[in-house]
Amino acid sequence: EVQLVESGGGLVQPGGSLRLSCAASGFAFSSYWMSWVRQTPGKGLKWVANIKKDGSEKYYVDSVKGRFTISRDNAKNSLYLQMNSLRAEDTAVYYCARASGSYLARDYWGQGTLVTVSS
């Protein structure tokens, strides 16, 4: 059974940092692109970042470029999101998702972890 379990969310002050983790199981993690997608409470989904199977390519939404870093450890079946210089507008539930096929359909999602940026 495919499972994605996020952790690392919490309350952080503006300007602070947080590292999210996503533990993957039930599939060949190193064979898939992975993504982070966020959702402000009560609002829509917003793509944050993608990372290639071997970590050699990374893509980000403009609003997080230079502040967030996506990475992975295929030996540990884990995906990460390092978030620096956090802003109030980064407050959201962060989901990790598996991206399948040539066109990266997100076929499995974790349960999400809430990040709250507030003083």
Add this chain to the structure above:
Amino acid sequence: SYELTQPPSVSVSPGQTATITCSGDKLGDNYACWYQQKPGQSPVLVIYQNTKRPSGIPERFSGSNSGNTATLTISGTQAMDEADYYCQAWDSSTGDVFGTGTKVTVL
């Protein structure tokens, strides 16, 4: 930046057909996906590559994509289909883009 626009809400009677549109410039030149999200739950992929259904998704869900509009159709809508639906596509300059979302209400 690239944007995908959906109607905020769609209402449908049980057993009838719900049609949800997703509009974006030359969207038909890309592949579109659709996700279903019920309150308090994570999104679920219901359509990928415009028309394909993942394993376990009922046949009543179908998709199309042409011109500037992708469409998700739910035939014989059931109460369990009440949820938010999001389209998604890749744009070469913006990256991954999700639609604004549509709340489907089964009256």
